[in-house]
Amino acid sequence: xxxxxxxxxxxxxxxxxxxxxxxxxxxxxxxxxxxxxxxxxxxxxxxxxxxxxxxxxxxxxxxxxxxxxxxxxxxxxxxxxxxxxxxxxxxxxxxxxxxxxxxxxxxxxxxxxxxxxxxxxxxxxxxxx
Amino acid sequence: xxxxxxxxxxxxxxxxxxxxxxxxxxxxxxxxxxxxxxxxxxxxxxxxxxxxxxxxxxxxxxxxxxxxxxxxxxxxxxxxxxxxxxxxxxxxxxxxxxxxxxxxxxxxxxxxxxxxxxxxxxxxxxxxxx
Numbered sequence: 001x002x003x004x005x006x007x008x009x010x011x012x013x014x015x016x017x018x019x020x021x022x023x024x025x026x027x028x029x030x031x032x033x034x035x036x037x038x039x040x041x042x043x044x045x046x047x048x049x050x051x052x053x054x055x056x057x058x059x060x061x062x063x064x065x066x067x068x069x070x071x072x073x074x075x076x077x078x079x080x081x082x083x084x085x086x087x088x089x090x091x092x093x094x095x096x097x098x099x100x101x102x103x104x105x106x107x108x109x110x111x112x113x114x115x116x117x118x119x120x121x122x123x124x125x126x127x128x129x
Numbered sequence: 130x131x132x133x134x135x136x137x138x139x140x141x142x143x144x145x146x147x148x149x150x151x152x153x154x155x156x157x158x159x160x161x162x163x164x165x166x167x168x169x170x171x172x173x174x175x176x177x178x179x180x181x182x183x184x185x186x187x188x189x190x191x192x193x194x195x196x197x198x199x200x201x202x203x204x205x206x207x208x209x210x211x212x213x214x215x216x217x218x219x220x221x222x223x224x225x226x227x228x229x230x231x232x233x234x235x236x237x238x239x240x241x242x243x244x245x246x247x248x249x250x251x252x253x254x255x256x257x258x259x
Binding site: 027030031033034037045048049052055056059068072075076079082083086110113114118120121124 | 160163164166167170171173175178184188191207211217221224252255256
C-alpha cells in the first residue's frame, strides 16, 4: 500500500510534471530582457525617421541587427509564456486552449517576420558590398 | 442576544467598493503593460518587414510610425517597456525574498511609478535632442 506523505507530494515535478521550469524560464528571459531593453530602445530611436535605404543599411549592420533580433525573439518567447499565465488565470476549458494556441502562433509569427526582415536587410548589405 | 455589536463589525472587502492598495495596482499594471507592449512590437516589426517589402509598403508603415497614432503607440510602449522592466526587476527581488513587507512594497511601488515616468521623460528628451 502506498501512502501520500507530505514529503512525497513535495518531491518531484508536481501535478503538471513541469516543476518550476516555467518560472525559471521567465526569470532567465527577464534578466536577458533587462539587458536588451535599453539597447533596443537606443537602436530603434536611432532608426526612426530614416529614409528606406538608410533603414535597410542600418539594420544590415551587425549590432542593430543582433540587438533587434535578440530582443524580438527573447521578448516574444517571454510574451508567449507570460500570456500563458494570464490565460490560465482568466480562461477555462475550450477558450483556454484556443487562447494558448493563438498566442503561440501570434508570437512565433512576429518572431519569423522580424527574423525574415533582418535576414533580407543583412543579405542586401552583402550584395551591395 | 443577536445584535450586540451591529455597527462595529468588520466589513467584507467587497471587490467593487474595495480600494486596492498601491502595491496591488502596480502589480496588476505589470501584467497590463506587458500585454499592451504587443502594439509597439507589432508596429516596429511591421515597419521592418515593410522596409524590405517595397517602397510603397515602407511609405505606408513609415507614415503610421510618424503619425500621431504612431507617436502615441511608440511613446506609450516606451513608458510601458520601462515600467515592465522595472517591475520585472522588482519581481526578481521578490523571488529572492526581499522587499516583501507591506511598507517596503508600498515604497517600491512609489519608486516604480516615479522611476518609469522619469525614465520615459528622459528618453523623450534625449530622443528629441539628438
